[in-house]
Amino acid sequence: MSVLCCNDNGWVIDHQQIVRQWYNNCKIPKSSLLSDTNSLDTKVNKDDIPNAEERKMSNSEKLTTALQLKSDLFAIKSPYMMDSQFMKLQKTLETDYIPSTTSRKRKKKADKIDEDCVDYTVIKRLSDAHRSLISLAQEKGYLLNKYENIDNNKSAREASQIVGPGDSLIDIVETSSTDIVETSSTGKGETSSTYDNIKPPLVIEHAQDEVNIHINQLVHFNCDLPTVTQIFGEKYLLPVNSRFLLSDWSKLLQTDITDGNGFDLIVIDPPWKNKSVKRKKSYNTVWEDTLLDLPIYQLMNNGGLVVIWVTNKPKLHSFIKETLLPSWKLKFCVEWHWLKVTTNGELICDINTTMKKPYETLIIAQYINNIDNCLPSLPNQQVIISIPCSLHSKKPPLLEIMKPFLVENPKCLELFARNLQPHWTSWGNEVLKHQHLDYYEVT
Known part of the structure; x- marks a missing residue:
């Protein structure tokens, strides 16, 4: 089970375990396991792979094995620190010198919270939920991993710096979107031009070594096992019964991704504009007003x-509740929070800080065009606790938590996705990014 425990405050979940369950029996080309450059080598005993001549199989024949996201991506051993803070801590440990804290004025500003403000209410609720849920998880034997040698999460930080072919997907999409295709003559000695047309859907029924997909093409991967296959010359891991559309914004608005049936759950993680993303240039962002064009209710x-x-920006919360949800014909329901912890249950940073927060917000709304709706009502102010993945802005999967509030076998969609999920439809201009084999290892 990926839900480690739960109570009235919320849930403690294991993000890594959820993904491990998805890929516990994958079809993989033998060539992927024997490659000198592939990261899977480090955990595969090549003596366990039968000789090709003995089995009379080619390098393209598929074996089955279990994969998972690299363990180091979840090696969050201690609360986050800036490099300068870590160096100061090291000096303290080496010399027993206790460095001075920030100035009294700054400390007062960071620590003092007005008990009448909204922040105080949220922080108090999250702190209580944290104590309650972590205590329960540790009673059950989870989140007990303590590390004597604090290295400022070095292995997790290094693992998050994977730079590979998945990072070029957005360039491929943008290039495709600006390619001009010449059409027939207008009859006046001129030619007209249009953007690349939407491609008809591609249905894949059997595991293949290579799949030729197009940008702006809805792909149905209907295979019975997760499969590693080659796309655009690179190896990607496709989960069972996944559907995806790799395209830019305009093509999403033009493509029917419903297959004639609506969705019961849509998860949206927009690339909101903020100073951190602008500074790091982590991904392209969108203006809030642009989201108004999404035909969510349809x-x-x-x-x-x-x-x-x-994000925890108050103006953004107001925009969503007062402008965005009404434009999508949705009714605001509840607000939940995701609380990030280390491997021994500590918060990844001080919850009272005025800077980086150890939590993010989920705003949940509902589409109701018929009052005869018998689905269970959502509990308010719930907290989801997990060890975060060190990849930038990678959120934990939510389906297992949301299932009690959905119809049986719900149809699910993720927008602005950078990975796939089994039985889900996913859209994004980097929708395959974290499906690249570089992010996985053999369990």
Whole structure:
């Protein structure tokens, strides 16, 4: 089970375990396991792979094995620190010198919280939920891993710096979107031009060594096992019964991704504009008003839920509740929080800080075009606790938590996705990024 424990405050979940369950029996080309450059080598005993001549198989024949996201991506051993803070801590440990804290004025500003403000209410609630849920998890034997040698999460930080072919997907999409295709003559000695047309859907029924997909083409991967296959000359891991559309914004608005049936759950993680993303240039961002063009209500089944990941910027919360949700014809339901912890249950940073927060917000809304809706109502102010993946802005999967509030076998969609999920439809201009084999290892 990926839900480690739960109580009235929320859930403690294991993000890594969820993904491990998805890929515990994958079809992989033998050539992927024997490659000198592939990261899977480090955990595969090549003596366990039968000789090709003995089995009369080619390098393209598929073996089965279990994969998982690299363990180091979840090696969050201690609360986050800036390099300068870590160096100061090292000096303390080496010399027993206790460095001075920040100035009294700054400390007062960071630590003092007005008990009448909204922040105090949220922090108090999250702190209580943290104590309650972590205590329960540790009673059950989870989140007990303590590390004597603090290295400022060096292995997790290094693992998150993977730079590979998946990072070029956005360039491929943008290039495709600006390619001009000449059409027939207008009859006046001139030629007209249009952008690349939407491609008809591609249905893949059997595991293949290579799949030729197009940008702006909805792909149905209907195979019975997760499969490593080659796309654009690179190896990607495709989960069972996944559907995806790799395209830019305009093509999403032009493509029917519903297959005639609406969705029961839509998860949206927009690339909100903020100073951190602008500084790091982590990904392309969108203006808030651009989201108003999304035809969300046209994609929904009656009673369907929409989960929006949002930063802790108050103005953004107001925009979503007062402008965005009404434009999508959705009714605001509840607000939940994701609380990030280390491998021994500590918060990844001080919850009272005025800078980086150890939590993110989920705003959940519902589409109701018929009052006859018997789905269970959502509990308010719930908290999801997990060890975060060190990849930038990678959120934990939510389906297992959301299932009690959805119809049986819900149809699910993720927008602005950078990875796939089994039985889900996913859209994004980097939708395959974290499916690249570089991010996985053999369990």
